Amino acid sequence: MSLAEQIQKAWHDQAKWLVVLRPFSWLYRAIFLWQKTSKSKHAYRAPVPVMISGNITVGGSGKTPLIIALVEYLQSKSIKVGVISRGYGGKGEFPLLVTSDSTPEQVGDEPTLIVQRTHVPMAVGPNRQDAIELLLQHHHVDLILSDDGLQHFALQRDLEWVVVDANRGFGNEKLLPEGYLREPLSRLDEVTVIEHSAHPKTNLHMHLEPSKPYNLADRNQTFDVSLTYDAVVGIGFPQRFFNTLDNLNISYQKHAFADHHAYQASDFSAMKSQAMITTEKDAVKLKQLWHNDPEKLARVWVVPVQAVLSGDVYQLFNKQLLDLNPNFKINLSTFSE
Structure with missing residues (x-):
């Protein structure tokens, strides 16, 4: 644990x-x-x-x-509508506009996910006033x-x-x-x-309503429920994700990290299965980590959820x-x- x-x-x-x-x-x-x-x-x-x-x-x-x-x-x-956030986990320089090309390392994992899902105008930074002023400089909201x-x-x-x-x-x-x-x-x-x-x-x-898992490298791949997956999660309450996997009848091994964890290749050295499953929030960081390694990306399955x-x-x-x-x-x- x-x-x-x-x-x-x-x-x-x-x-x-x-x-x-x-x-x-x-x-x-x-x-x-x-x-x-x-x-x-x-x-x-x-x-x-x-x-x-x-x-x-x-x-x-x-x-x-x-x-x-x-x-x-x-x-x-x-x-x-526009969105602001602290950009926790991002390195800035802040304030910073979030675009479809932004990375979790720059702006944080949650802002990256929000913009990828909605394409909403968004700015991040620990000073919310600065973030709002930057947002309003570029967008009418x-x-x-x-x-x-x-x-x-x-x-x-x-x-x-x-x-x-x-x-x-x-x-x-x-x-x-x-x-x-x-x-x-x-x-x-x-x-x-x-x-x-x-x-x-x-x-x-x-x-939160989960949908069928998709492959991070190819959404057309068919998910195999008979496998045992390495369940990788770095969110505030990891057990929620594990409960979701249980409800989907997915077999897995737990690998829980701290919220907003910055993944490194060494985090996965002890994982034995040929496939892993994770959240959308974690997936944006894994996609960045392995953006030059399509073989590793193809091992990653993502469980989308909708509120x-x-x-x-x-x-x-x-x-x-x-x-x-x-x-x-x-x-x-x-x-x-």
């Missing part, structure tokens, strides 16, 4: 030894509240509305698939979606959506590092909460959009999921 998995398991299982980290959680809370207060006083207001999709926990919750689904919905309504950035209080926002993974829950409900909360649970009272669950208890919910949102989510989104800009009415006159 990787270190990332061990920490995630301790949080989820509410391991008793985590109490030794409580003083650090108190320190984290003090620093967090100070930063929230100080940065909010001088926060940047963008000239167009900003919506943030984020989470209050460490690790993946499904926010990037949600961003992709929202972008595709807005595009279908002819609403000009009516709305900006921020992939994460809920805790980036230097940026004013008009809408805040938080994805809550019902399968993970909140563990021991403690702040970092005793638990995996980035903010107190009371923060959920201030935002729109989207429940990520296949068996939801609320009206505002989503789930499926409830009708109530779309209805609420429409209402919030109209509140932001009544001119959107003509675009949203015909509701569709």
Whole structure:
């Protein structure tokens, strides 16, 4: 079990030894509240509305698939949308526009995936103001979606959506590092909460729907379910991917890496199978790693997922959009999921 998995398991299982980290959680809370207060006083207001999709926990919750689904919905309504992100894992130089030719090494894995899937105008950088200003220099947009950035209080926002993974829950409900909360649970009272669950208890919910795996080198190849694959994953909550493979009746060996892991050839030296299977987020990095080795690319199979949102989510989104800009009415006159 990787270190990332061990920490995630301790949080989820509410391991008793985590109490030794409580003083650090108190320190984290003090620093967090100070930063929230100080940065909010001088926060940047963008000239167009900003919506943030984020989470209050460490690790993946499904926010990037949600961003992709929202972008595709807005595009279908002819609403000009742009996206910003920190560009975690990218080396810049920031701020930087993301294009179809951008690599994960430059802009990060999630921005690369978002643009490859949607071709949306996008800019990345740790300074969100700089990213927005660069984006608006090159594109006219009516709305900006921020992939994460809920805790980036230097940026004013008009809408805040938080994805809550019902399968993970909140563990021991403690702040970092005793638990995996980035903010107190009371923060959920201030935002729109989207429940990520296949068996939801609320009206505002989503789930990830996997599709048939495709080959990274040739999408026309037929997937062989009888093989045992090396399951390679570097996301915030690796078990979600393994659960997906179980549901697809795929046999595999686990290889979990840290979120946003920068893959090296040595990571695969101990893998014994002739084929591996991975997420779309990891695939963009493997494609970069082996871009000159089609034989290795042909070994990689990718499981695509799509965020499926409830009708109530779309209805609420429409209402919030109209509140932001009544001119959107003509675009949203015909509701569709």
